Amino acid sequence: MTDTTGKPLTNAEKQQRYRSKQKKSGKKELRGYLTPEALACYNEIQQKTDWNDSLLLSNAIRLMYAAHKCGQVGLLHTWLTDHKR
Structure with a gap:
């Protein structure tokens, strides 16, 4: 995966992006x-x-x-x- 500048995303960035997509779809993380x-x-x-x-x-x-x-x-x-x- 790369961002718009072509730089590979770090694991933290991938996780943040995933969580953001989940929140936008109306889901909430519980632990x-x-x-x-x-x-x-x-x-x-x-x-x-x-x-x-x-x-x-x-x-x-x-x-x-x-x-x-x-x-x-x-x-x-x-x-x-x-x-x-």
């Missing part, structure tokens, strides 16, 4: 750390669905939102706690 329990769940879901990190996170947030709208967050939390997940 965080997973607990060991959440990581086990993540690995299981990833193996069963073959979703990448981005799709897995997007779907997890959408499902959590649906549970919230249906009044099921407490039920889900109880299930996770009971099953040590």
Whole structure:
């Protein structure tokens, strides 16, 4: 990859360009750390669905939102706690 002057782009410039394109398309980057329990769940879901990190996170947030709208967050939390997940 090169910029308009023909000079090759550095990795930092490529990352900045990529993030800028993602923001323009309406996407937002989220980061965080997973607990060991959440990581086990993540690995299981990833193996069963073959979703990448981005799709897995997007779907997890959408499902959590649906549970919230249906009044099921407490039920889900109880299930996770009971099953040590």
